Amino acid sequence: MRSSTVIRHVREGGKNVARNGWMSFASMSSIAISLFILGVFMLLALNVNKLANQLESQVQIRVYMQVGADQAKIQEVERSIKRIPEVKVVKFVSKEEGLNQLRKSMGEEGKAALDGYTNENNPLPDAFEIEVFEPQKISFVAKKVNAINELDSSKPIMSVKYGQGTVEKLFTITNAVRNIGLFIVAGLAIMAMFLISTTIKMTIIARRREISIMKMVGATNGFIRWPFFIEGALIGIGGSAITVAILLYSYSKLITTAKYDIGLFTIELATMKDVGWILTGSILVIGVLLGIWGSTVSVRKYLKV
Amino acid sequence: MIEMHDVWKTYADGTVALQAVNVVIDRNEFVYVVGPSGAGKSTFMKLIYREEVPTKGQLSVNGFNIGKLKQRKIPYVRRNIGVIFQDYRLLPKLSAFENIAFAMEVIESPRRLIKRRTMEVLDLVGLKHKAASLPAQLSGGEQQRVAIARAIVNNPAVIVADEPTGNLDPETSSGIMKLLEEINFRGTTIVMATHNKEIVNSLRKRVLAIENGLIVRDQQRGEYGYEV
Ligand SMILES: Nc1ncnc2c1ncn2[C@@H]1O[C@H](COP(=O)(O)OP(=O)(O)OP(=O)(O)O)[C@@H](O)[C@H]1O
Ligand SMILES: [Mg+2]
Numbered sequence: 001m002r003s004s005t006v007i008r009h010v011r012e013g014g015k016n017v018a019r020n021g022w023m024s025f026a027s028m029s030s031i032a033i034s035l036f037i038l039g040v041f042m043l044l045a046l047n048v049n050k051l052a053n054q055l056e057s058q059v060q061i062r063v064y065m066q067v068g069a070d071q072a073k074i075q076e077v078e079r080s081i082k083r084i085p086e087v088k089v090v091k092f093v094s095k096e097e098g099l100n101q102l103r104k105s106m107g108e109e110g111k112a113a114l115d116g117y118t119n120e121n122n123p124l125p126d127a128f129e130i131e132v133f134e135p136q137k138i139s140f141v142a143k144k145v146n147a148i149n150e151l152d153s154s155k156p157i158m159s160v161k162y163g164q165g166t167v168e169k170l171f172t173i174t175n176a177v178r179n180i181g182l183f184i185v186a187g188l189a190i191m192a193m194f195l196i197s198t199t200i201k202m203t204i205i206a207r208r209r210e211i212s213i214m215k216m217v218g219a220t221n222g223f224i225r226w227p228f229f230i231e232g233a234l235i236g237i238g239g240s241a242i243t244v245a246i247l248l249y250s251y252s253k254l255i256t257t258a259k260y261d262i263g264l265f266t267i268e269l270a271t272m273k274d275v276g277w278i279l280t281g282s283i284l285v286i287g288v289l290l291g292i293w294g295s296t297v298s299v300r301k302y303l304k305v
Numbered sequence: 306m307i308e309m310h311d312v313w314k315t316y317a318d319g320t321v322a323l324q325a326v327n328v329v330i331d332r333n334e335f336v337y338v339v340g341p342s343g344a345g346k347s348t349f350m351k352l353i354y355r356e357e358v359p360t361k362g363q364l365s366v367n368g369f370n371i372g373k374l375k376q377r378k379i380p381y382v383r384r385n386i387g388v389i390f391q392d393y394r395l396l397p398k399l400s401a402f403e404n405i406a407f408a409m410e411v412i413e414s415p416r417r418l419i420k421r422r423t424m425e426v427l428d429l430v431g432l433k434h435k436a437a438s439l440p441a442q443l444s445g446g447e448q449q450r451v452a453i454a455r456a457i458v459n460n461p462a463v464i465v466a467d468e469p470t471g472n473l474d475p476e477t478s479s480g481i482m483k484l485l486e487e488i489n490f491r492g493t494t495i496v497m498a499t500h501n502k503e504i505v506n507s508l509r510k511r512v513l514a515i516e517n518g519l520i521v522r523d524q525q526r527g528e529y530g531y532e533v
Contacts, residue, residue: 005413019398213394216354217455218384219411 005223013230017238023206024235031239031290035283038188039247042279043270045181050270052174059170061130061142061162066155067123073156074126080148081128086141089131095124125158136171138162193290201298204228228295236291240283247279248272306332306463306494307353312362314348314518322348324518326362330496332462335489337505338498339529340515346498349515350467353496354386355379367462384412387456387464387493391471393448395440401451402427402436408455426454430484446477450484457488464488466497475503482508505529 017024063081065074074092081090093101096119103114117123132141142162149157204211214224255269307330314323322345330336338346351357352364355371364371369382395404402423409419427433430450440448449469456464466485470478482504489495499505505512505528512527513520522530 002413004416008410209394210396213396213407214411215380216383216388216394217408217411218380218382218459220380223380223411223413 009226010230012227013234016227016231017234020206023202024231024238026202027235027291027294028239028242031236031287032242034188034191034290035240035243035287036246038185038286039243039279039283041181041185041188042282043247043251043275045178045185046270046275046278048174048177048181050274052177059135059138059162061128061132061138061145061160063128063130063145063160064158065126065128066158067125069126069156073154077148077152077156078128081130081145084141084144086132086134086137086144087130088133089129091129091131093127093129095122095126098122098124098127139168193293201301204298204301225296225299228299229292232291232293232295233288234291235295236288237284239291240287243287244280244283247283248276251275306330306334306367307496308363308365309352310363312352312359312364314345314352314357315360322518323352323359323515326518326520328513328520328523330494332494333489333492335486335495335510336497337510337512337527338496338515339500339505339512339531340521341531342500344515345518346515347467348518349513350465350496350498353463354388354465355382384459385462387459387461389449389452389456389464389466389469391468393440393445393452395448395451395455397440400437400439401432401443401447401454404440404451405455405458408458412459414459422458423454426458429457429487430454444477445472446480449473449477449481453481453484453488457493461493463494463496466495468498468500470499470501470504478504500533502529502531502533 063077065077078090078092081087099114099117099119099122102124106114130141130145132138139162142160145157145160149155149160211224252272255272307328309326309328312323312326313321315321326349338349340346348357352359352371353366355366355374359372362372366382367385369378371382374382396407399407405426406419406423409422414422424433424436427436430453432447432450432454435443435447438447440451443451449472453469456466464485469485470481473481478501485495485497486508509526509528512522512524512530514522514524514527514530
């Protein structure tokens, strides 16, 4: 293809967008509306995902040693735990720290109940807090820790706790939320495609005459298709740019408002940094693809190629 | 230039529009195609510019076997055939200049050549001063002149004109005919379907009369032959 032809196609594609004023606007709006809904759900999904990650990452295993286990045994158990590949962090919590943590967590009323206890008559055992790389593997790791205990004849571990049952329930919920989010997003993308192909079909029908004249004077199908292809891409870029601008602006407003108003809950919204690029990137890409796809399908249908 | 041997055209609904047509049109001929409404004139023209394909028979235009032409090759054959219609078929949003230049852009002519050649044909059809006008700002005759300019801009070997004066008054029509005659004089073959008795009888050329899909008359310097 001549470079002047490439320029011509781009120029024609751009001119077509302008020439078909309200039609282009309608296509752009339909892309923008679909992408906007898609974007809202993406933001929702990103936030749910972040929330799920937060909840999941708070999941940890607590390993309580037998009361009176000696220092050497404690270190041996720590080494064994560290050898489990799924384990990310092992933190030793001495019984003294444990007592302090308990005091803090119980607050004013708790102070009285714990009044009599000092480091000398501390009833708490020494413990480990284990964080794992993949929260979903927590029960598997807990089983391995139990196995360490089984293999040691002195049975140095008193108990292994990770909120059995509750944690599993949390995972089913977060997984379900993720899947439903994905399902809705996929459904909306299909809806957007349908809307766009209908709009572009209308554009093409409005330009039947132009296409038939192009064919009459000897245009190849490729030549006829290019400007539509570029027009579709431009409409896609326009539609998604509008969407991204509106979404990012509203979301930044929402974040700042949410910080003060709903600040009571300890739900942290995904930050602009969390969502900015992924939202912009995916909406632009989806928008352009939708635009190109819509015009290609419709032109191909009409040209009967 | 155009050769038809035992050409038949039956449409999908079973209408037989042309039967056993045998015609040879030589380079530089000017041929009228006449006949009653529904006789098959437009079908005859459509076969030439490959809008329709013959159901049966041999058809070649400018050396191309039209019946067996690959889909991919059609545009290249059309570039050698200029087509003119009763309803002009101009793009309403393009100026006269742009409508003509369009036909050159489509075949990827260099831009400088497009400008020069477009002005040249605009001059030939006498509309240089209306280059910037939109079709809606032109009279019917002027629009048809633009359509003719577009048809000849790529120097086709053949011009196929289906009732080019169908919508025009006698005076404007005779202007259009002068133009077609001039184009023919410069070496382009012209095939023109018409209902215009005055034109056929005054500007005498070869006449092909079609009735019910059959060629019933093929006459040099013929007359229209039907009462209006
Ligand atoms: N696409 C089509 N499908 C089916 N039948 C058709 C089609 N086009 C034309 N015909 C039929 O073929 C016959 C010839 O039509 P054609 O258009 O060639 O006539 P014509 O001589 O050009 O008539 P007119 O002088 O009215 O323009 C008519 O009976 C018409 O109804
Ligand atoms: Mg006709």
